[in-house]
Amino acid sequence: MIRDFFSISKPSLKEEIEAIEEKIDPDVLAAIDAVRRVGNIGAHMGKDINLIIDVESNEAQILIELIEQLVEDWYVSRKLKKDRLSKITELAKLKKDKKEENK
Numbered sequence: 001m002i003r004d005f006f007s008i009s010k011p012s013l014k015e016e017i018e019a020i021e022e023k024i025d026p027d028v029l030a031a032i033d034a035v036r037r038v039g040n041i042g043a044h045m046g047k048d049i050n051l052i053i054d055v056e057s058n059e060a061q062i063l064i065e066l067i068e069q070l071v072e073d074w075y076v077s078r079k080l081k082k083d084r085l086s087k088i089t090e091l092a093k094l095k096k097d098k099k100e101e102n103k
Contacts, residue, residue, distance in 0.1 A: 001067075002032075005074045028073075031066050038063070 002016045003009055006023065010016045013036050021029055041053055 001070055001074065028070075032070075035063055035066060 002013075002020060006020050008016050008019050010019060014033075017029065017033050017036060024032075
């Protein structure tokens with residue numbers, strides 16, 4: 001989502017997150033980085049490959065909810081805003097055209 005929404009491509013997810021630091025709410029940034037750190041536990045196992053840290057279903061739900069929130073904030077809200085602003089611009093054009101017709 002970071003790559004798509006912000007058109008960013010860096011060698012690592014950590015660098016991509018750092019690249020959007022000034023562009024998003026600090027709480028959102030912290031949550032995204034926390035997901036990255038949780039993912040690193042499984043993706044980059046330490047020396048003890050026998051160490052398994054369980055993930056509870058409610059923990060997975062929390063991570064899914066962040067993704068849902070980002071989709072809402074980054075895509076859905078942006079689309080709704082764009083549509084709303086387009087309607088205003090279109091309305092102004094229609095009123096201007098009517099005014100021109102009545103001259």
